[in-house]
Amino acid sequence: MSLHHTTHHEESLAVEHWARAADSYPYYRVLSEHPTPAEVVVDGRQAVNAASTDYLGLARDGRVTEAAARAAARHGTSCSGSPLISGTRTIHREFEEELAAFLNRPAVTLTATGYQANLALACLFGEQQVVVSDRHNHASLVDAVRLGRAMGRTYRHNDAAHLDKVLRDATRDGRTPVILTESVFSVQGDLLDVPAVTASARRHDATLIIDRAHDIGVLGEGGPGGSNHAFPDESADIVTGTFSKALGSVGGFVAGSVEVSHVIRHYGRAAVFSASIPPAAVAAARAALRILQEEPEHRTALTDVSAQLHDGLARLGHPRTAWPGPIVALPVDGGAKTCMSAWRALLDRGVFAAAFVPPAAPRPLMRFSVTAAHTPAQVDGMLQAISDVLDVSPSLPGPRPRAATTGTSS
Numbered sequence: 001m002s003l004h005h006t007t008h009h010e011e012s013l014a015v016e017h018w019a020r021a022a023d024s025y026p027y028y029r030v031l032s033e034h035p036t037p038a039e040v041v042v043d044g045r046q047a048v049n050a051a052s053t054d055y056l057g058l059a060r061d062g063r064v065t066e067a068a069a070r071a072a073a074r075h076g077t078s079c080s081g082s083p084l085i086s087g088t089r090t091i092h093r094e095f096e097e098e099l100a101a102f103l104n105r106p107a108v109t110l111t112a113t114g115y116q117a118n119l120a121l122a123c124l125f126g127e128q129q130v131v132v133s134d135r136h137n138h139a140s141l142v143d144a145v146r147l148g149r150a151m152g153r154t155y156r157h158n159d160a161a162h163l164d165k166v167l168r169d170a171t172r173d174g175r176t177p178v179i180l181t182e183s184v185f186s187v188q189g190d191l192l193d194v195p196a197v198t199a200s201a202r203r204h205d206a207t208l209i210i211d212r213a214h215d216i217g218v219l220g221e222g223g224p225g226g227s228n229h230a231f232p233d234e235s236a237d238i239v240t241g242t243f244s245k246a247l248g249s250v251g252g253f254v255a256g257s258v259e260v261s262h263v264i265r266h267y268g269r270a271a272v273f274s275a276s277i278p279p280a281a282v283a284a285a286r287a288a289l290r291i292l293q294e295e296p297e298h299r300t301a302l303t304d305v306s307a308q309l310h311d312g313l314a315r316l317g318h319p320r321t322a323w324p325g326p327i328v329a330l331p332v333d334g335g336a337k338t339c340m341s342a343w344r345a346l347l348d349r350g351v352f353a354a355a356f357v358p359p360a361a362p363r364p365l366m367r368f369s370v371t372a373a374h375t376p377a378q379v380d381g382m383l384q385a386i387s388d389v390l391d392v393s394p395s396l397p398g399p400r401p402r403a404a405t406t407g408t409s410s
Helices: 007-021 063-077 090-103 114-124 139-147 160-170 196-204 258-266 279-294 297-315 337-349 377-387
Strands: 031-036 039-042 046-049 107-111 128-133 152-157 176-182 207-211 237-244 252-256 329-331 354-356 366-369
Touching: 007 337, 031 354, 046 114, 046 279, 063 279, 090 152, 090 279, 107 114, 107 258, 114 139, 114 252, 128 139, 128 160, 128 337, 160 176, 160 196, 176 196, 196 207, 237 329, 252 258, 252 279, 279 297, 297 329, 297 377, 337 366, 337 377, 366 377
Parallel strands: 128 152, 128 176, 176 207, 207 237
Antiparallel strands: 031 039, 039 046, 107 252, 237 252, 329 366, 354 366
């Protein structure tokens, strides 16, 4: 069988072969055990998990796992059907209503994953529209534009002035504009300039769609994501999100008007032609949603360890970011092999981080994330490993030469 491949694929495969030979391949590693909420076992070694997005540490909370177990016992492990036909249970409808109230939206439609929630948006993008996207958007948003019928344009990351220019140019022929962005950008962890983007949307009468996967449960004072921090309820016309971050489960949603919900339910192929979320996953997310509203201490703990991480990086010379969130991405100079060698060096020091290389990111990055489950001592251990392996000063970005201890860097 002949498969389509490119020179890039061949180069990627060559890097993978090199990394596997050097035991530095960071992807699809088996996490054989989870001894504590913030630690994993990789290759027989216990390490602090600095690659998780279980922001509130609820994925292993006993109330969440017990809710999932009860739902599985009652409803089975699968709905064995799409929500359109035989996959909707009472628990799905009840959770949609609870989530709509939490988000202060008229309607919510559940999807099997967060990725599919964004893919389902494609049915909203018609031939007379232009979708203007932030260049750092998640792959699922990029794919949604590709699947839709609208013209696609991009603007420089978080650059409202450039967004205005692109909107002016792209709507000269009368197309209806849509702005597509994330609230917290998933790779680098920076925060959307909501006031500026919202102002652009109003100036150009554009529909604003925000993927809030990484802010719900993280920002705000007990409300929906950043609604009480930087994301006023009226800032977005449509909101998407996932349950695999702060809600400790799996699944996704699209929230908006009743009309939007109807279109997604009937024309959003990623939602219509996929099996429903298993009831156990719905029950887990539902329990986590209630916990995050009733127990603000989880968010407080996350805020504290996030601040500790950013303060520690600042002491190492890393520039402070505008928002000290739970994600930090450090640039790694020297190419994919150097990045993978640095990843292995961090693991050898007891830190399991997330390595990003092109095309997943414009340049090699090492992403670190913290959760409410991390202890101050574990964050200190992360910072020590970073200090040993990576030079985070702006004048000398990238890994120090001693990071490449498992093979030759490129």
